[in-house]
Amino acid sequence: MKNKTEIVNIFTRKTLGLTLVLSAAALAFAQEKAGVSGTIVNKKNQPVPYASVTFSNKTNKVLSDAVLTDEKGQYKLQLMPGDYDITVEAIDYKKNVVSKKIAAAGNIGALSIEAEPTSTADGKTNEIQGVVITAAATKPYKVELDKKTYDPSQDIVSKGGSLQDVLTNVPSVSVDTDGTVSMRGSTNVKFLINGKPSALLGIDDGANALQSIPADQIERIEVITNPSSKFEASGTSGILNIILKKSKKVGFNGSVVGSLGYFPRTSLNTNLSWRKNNWTWFVNGGGGYTENKTKNNSETTYHNIIFPEILANKQPNDVLEHQLQNSTSKTYNKNYNVSAGFVYDLSDKTSINLTGLVRTFEGDGDELLETYESFHRFFKDPSNPSGTAGTWQLLNPYGQRDSKSVFNNLAFQGDLGIDHKFDDNGQNLSVSLSLQRNRSNNNANILETNDLLPDVQDITRRHSVSKTIIGKADYELPLGEKSKLEAGYRLDVNDNTYDNFVSSTSNNPYIPNYNNNTDYREIFNAFYLQFKSKIGEKFAYQVGLRDELSNVKINYINQNPNDPVIDKTKNYNNLFPSVFLSYDISKN
Structure with missing residues (x-):
């Protein structure tokens, strides 16, 4: 167990000399x-x-x-x-x-406050040509036809926090104490980064991945509860599209945000950009460390104990008299991320962008549960085990459950894109290519000991690798002042490998010893076309159609000889129409 000096040393290494900045943040949040x-x-x-x-x-x-x-x-x-x-x-x-x-x-x-000399506040009436009110936006939430947009820059609470902290303040989104995100009561939420799946969000480490994305690197969050034809029809409860910042301010710009919590909980994030002539360079990076400790105690004493009737050929249940349980747990998590890239303006209407990022997080947990019990157990007469004769004896066993877990995740991603504006009226073409790789390891070891029972040990090992190629092309064409036509194509190539191992020394039939390997490959092609328009000032609509062609191949091998090998290939072609209607009842 690390002492306080070790914790301070860890924080000192992470902050890289910005002690004064973090101390100010700590004073504010304390x-x-x-x-x-x-x-x-x-x-x-x-x-x-x-x-x-x-x-x-x-x-x-x-x-x-x-x-x-x-x-x-x-x-x-x-x-x-x-x-x-x-x-x-x-x-x-x-x-x-x-x-x-x-x-x-x-x-x-x-x-x-004092009334203006020519105002109506003093009871006099004066005629004015008009009033212009300028104020900072008080609501970071914007409702559009097919989505809702949340701007975290106006949320003081999430400053210095992570994506998980931001999502706790987003309407229509819920985050529980374990970091699990849900929409409309379902945890089947699809996450996108800049409009596409990303290695930033991991494979099966969602809660930890959310903590590894700093809030200060998020430009906005799009909440899509009913996806239009532009998005894949994955059957989820909704889509959260995380748009990351890409500064285009002239000259050198940057920000450093740090936080320090009691547990401890520390973070340091930096956003830097430099723009000169046709070049814009940017670097975003950060890291964080969290540690949690918990201690629980419970004690139960049973009075007026009544022993059950002894029946032939049946062993009665134990009669509990006293139970004391002590549990202690400690977990820590570390995360680091860095992204860098550039935007080059080929002309006033065409630009090319390249971005690379690396994200890693790791942690471990240790929980010890100690149980002291006093209970009565009936021992039958050895000479007549099927009869009712015997005696009750008081037993005082000691047991403990020691659980240890370790996880780590490493992700790489590279993005290349070209954006072209055909005119100044909103006719745009965007083409992008993304290469991603994500590796995850999760290990757990549980050892249970008891004075009256043999030791039981459960071991779980899980290793997964995901490789993804995503190609996209999106075209927008305004038709007049109130209408717009959108069309696009998307290619996804996903190659996932899962290696699982579970071993248990117990006789529980639901936890057999097994070791399986699964290879899952999917090639996904999608085309979409959608049209949106307004009729008058209050009624708006959007209609669309999406065609998805999928080729899925799965290979499953279990070392258990009684479990058959699965090697199948499936092809799908599905059409998904969508309709959105909106009516503005009142501007007020």
Whole structure:
């Protein structure tokens, strides 16, 4: 078990000298938010409804927040303790800025704002030509015809976190304590990176893969609960398309975000880009370390014990009197990722891009469960084992279950793409090629010992390799101001290998000793065509058709001679129509 000094050393190596940055982040996150409320009134002490109240933290802008007052001029929000500049703005009123120190939860009282000399707030009526209101977007969620888009850059909670942290705040998406993602009550969710499957998300290590993608590298998340013809018809509960950042700002740009938690939980992520003339270069990288420890104790004592009736030819169950269980567990996870690439503008309308990435994560877990029991067991008379004579004896056995697990995952991916704009009206062609490889190892060892039973050991080994080639071509053609035609083609070549081994010394018939190897290969061709348009200002529709041709080959070999070898090839050709209808009931 690592001591505190070892944990500090691990963190020091990961942060690469950015101790001051992470210390500031740790100080910010270590504090609890306080519930703050108040009221906005005018000079006549009348409430001002729908006023904008902005709390700007003087030392850390990330901790700033804003809120609108309700119809009674009241507001509530959660803030970190600190010194704030409070800016109050409302139509027909002068802007007012005051400074306050937020030390604890509570009501900070009423803040007064003064009406403009020519406003209607003082009871006079004045005619104006128009009002333009400019404000920062308060909702990072946008609803479109066939998808919903979430912008994590406006989510302060996920700063310094991972993709898993971001998904906990995305509407229509649920993430449980184990990191399992579900949509509409189903965990059968399809993940895409930049519109296609990615080695970033692993094979069967979904929760750990989500933690290995930093939130600061995500531009937006597209939530697609009813996929259109543009996406594969995989029969999932929905699609989450993760769009990663690719900066095109002129000059050199970069950001470094770090976090430090108690368990410990540390992360450090960097986004760098450089643009000059027709070249844009970018490098994104980061890593994280998490460690969790748990300890549980339970004790049960049974009173007024009643012994069962002894029947001939039957052994009665043991009668439990006392049970004490102590469990301790410790897990750790490490993840690192780096991606680099460039975008080169061949002309004002054509660009080529190349990206390479490497992602790895690993971890282990150790859990020990100790059980102390006291129970009565009936021992029959050896001279008449089928009779009812015998005695009850008190036994005090000790048992333990020691579980150890180790996993690691390594992924590579290379992407090449060409984008061409035919005109400035939205007629575009995008062609891309992606090569991916993912390797995963999961090992588990469980040893159970008991004073009254023979030792039982279960060993599980799982090794998997996935190789993928994805080719895509997408074309968009606007037809007037309200319509658009889209067409495309996609090729997927997937080659997956799974090696499984399970061994158990128990007599449980549901855990036999077996060792199997599975090779799964799929060649997938898809064509799609879809049309979207609007009728008037409120009604919109989209219709599409997708044709999928699949060639699937599976080879399964089990070393158990009683299990037959499976070697089959299947071909499929399916059509998938789609229709989307939307009606905007009210702009308000």
